[in-house]
Amino acid sequence: MEVRRVQKFGKSTLMVSLPADWVKEVGLNPGESIYLEVDEDGSLKVYPPNLKTEGSTKEMKVSLKSSSNADLVSRIIYSLYILGFDRVIIEKSDGPFNEDILRKIKDTVRSLIGLEIVSQDLSTIQIQSFLDPTKYNMSSLVTRLSNTLKQMLHYLNLGIKEASRTFLQEVLELEKEIDRLYYLSLRQLLLAQVNRSLAYMIGVKRIQIVGNRILMKAVEEAADEISEAVSDLLSLHPEDLEIMKYSWDRIDMIFDQTTVVIDHVVKVLNKEDVKLVNEVLEELRTLRRVLMTEALITEEKVEKTGSPRVIVVFKSLNLRLYNAIRRMEPIAEIAFNRSVENLKEISLE
Known part of the structure; x- marks a missing residue:
């Protein structure tokens, strides 16, 4: 020193x-x-006013064989992306890539923001990141994640109301976008952990890195729950999907309330107001109780249809939505902690 x-x-x-x-x-x-x-x-x-990036390229070489597991290769690419590697060279040491591995590599690269295959031959693929990390502010990423999650709920609601497989399929596409933003957010957080200049530029305080990671994971898991509910709905026969429309009026109310609560949870992240954040925590708990009550009422209505498959899918829908709401609670708890961390004194009436 x-x-x-x-x-x-x-x-x-x-x-x-x-x-x-x-x-x-x-x-x-x-x-x-x-x-x-x-x-x-x-x-x-x-x-400094600008990040110095020259000479800081991180590169990794991955050697494969014909017996290599395609899913493992995909996980390695995801991991290297999150860890901030800029270039990945994948080589096949015993001949050309087989179809399974080649397809998996390309699907994985397409699912990651800023990643592209820049060169390829029969036995070598070079993947390059073209991300400018200074362009992705953490607050804007949180907003994009929450907005996409609300859009998933919106299309799920429409899918049930209209018995539309097209709207339900849109939920699955939005879930892929959540995953893309989630992986980008993790990459940004890990880069910010080792590069304090970048952390300052994208609005990441050192004390908030762990909380931000929990926050991103909570949104990603909520999206997974909604996606699983949609997969169950898409497994229904068209006639059974029509039956779900009869319970839409009560489901619509729950979706509206859930969207409002998600809005409140995200907004209080930047509020240093203990009482306001506490109100949001109570909102979440109340919403879960309302969902359970409404679920019991609507299940009785659905059971009268006499379709065992519809009954199972409806119960799954309620459970998935309940779990998605639960995933919002850690975000509100993080907001509560942040609301008190800079206070000198806490005064309650």
């Missing part, structure tokens, strides 16, 4: 010079602005 003396400049200003090696490394010029941040421990952080 280097020690520098604080000097007086003018009547009341204190000044300390910047290390020459650091100035040279980040390419700082006279007249440019720098960013200052007071960290949680009281230390002062100094950030």
Whole structure:
């Protein structure tokens, strides 16, 4: 650690010079602005105006054989993406790629934002990331995730109301978008953990990294629950899907309330208001109780149809929606913790 003396400049200003090696490394010029941040421990952080990315490319080589598992290859690509690798070279050491592995690699790359196959031959594929991490603010990613989740609920609602397989299929497409945003968010968080300049630019505080990861996972799991409910609905025969329409009026109310609560949960993340966040937590618990009550009422109505498959799918729908609402609770709890972390005193009436 280097020690520098604080000097007086003018009547009341204190000044300390910047290390020459650091100035040279980040390419700082006279007249440019720098960013200052007071960290949680009281230390002062100094950030350059721009991220220096030259020479920081992370590359990984993956060697495969004919016996290699395609799903494992896919998981490796996902992991390298999340860990911030910019280039992945996949080589087949005993001949050309087989159809299963080739299809899996291409599907995986298409499912990740900013990733592309830049070169390919029979036994080698080079994957490159073209992401500019400074362009993806964490707050905007949270908003996009929550908005996409609400859209899933909207199309699920329409799918039941209209007995429309097209609307239900749209839910599955939106779930893929949730996954894409989720993986991008994890990549951003891990990059921010090792690059404090980037963290500052995309609005990630060190103390909030773990909470942000839990938050992203909660939304992704809620989307999974809704997606599973849709898969069950799509398994119904068209006549059985028509039967589900008769219970739509009560389901519509639950969907509306769930959308409102999701809105409230996300909005209180940036509010330092203990009482407001507590109200949202109570909203979530109340919504779960309402869902259970409505589920019992509507199940009696559905059971009168005499279709065992519809009854099973309807119960699954209620359970999945209940679980999706439960997934929102950790987000509200994170919001509550953030609302008190910077307070000097808590005063309750």
